[in-house]
Amino acid sequence: MEEKILKEIISEMERLKLYNILQYYSKGHSIIADYFIVSTAESLMQIEAARNKLIELMEKYFLYLKNPLEEWHDGWCLMDFGNIIVHVFLEEVRNFYNLESLFEGAGFELLTNTNKT
Structure with a gap:
């Protein structure tokens, strides 16, 4: 079931014209979640x-946002759905925080890389 959900998330992100989408698998390396998805947006809208x-x-899969605050106007929106965490950044904010280095340094496995720029 998780594979289907993850594919739908990636597909929806692509439909929304998010780019440079990376999906990481962290099982055994993180107690927070098993899957992390990072993407870039062009604007706050x-x-x-x-x-x-x-x-x-x-919500279609009965997975609800665990951090419902709308405090994401700094160019980074983190959505915690339990076992799946999604990050959407503005490019300059993503470059500043560079989560990819953190994930790769922790031994997370890269599952998806859309490499769209």
């Missing part, structure tokens, strides 16, 4: 649209 659509998608 695009982040808001992605947030709303992904929340709607996850």
Whole structure:
């Protein structure tokens, strides 16, 4: 079931024109979640649209946002759906935090890389 959900998340992110989408598998390396998805948006409006659509998608599977605050206007929206955590960044914010280095340094396995720029 998780594979189906993850594929739908990636597909929805691509439909919403998010780019440079990376999906990591962390089982055994993190107590927070098994899957982390990182993506880039062009604007705050695009982040808001992605947030709303992904929340709607996850509710279809009875997975609800565990951090419902709307405090994401700094260019980074983190959505915690339990075992799946989704990050949507503006490019400059993503470059600053560079989560990819953290994930790869911790031994997370890269499962998906859309490499769209």
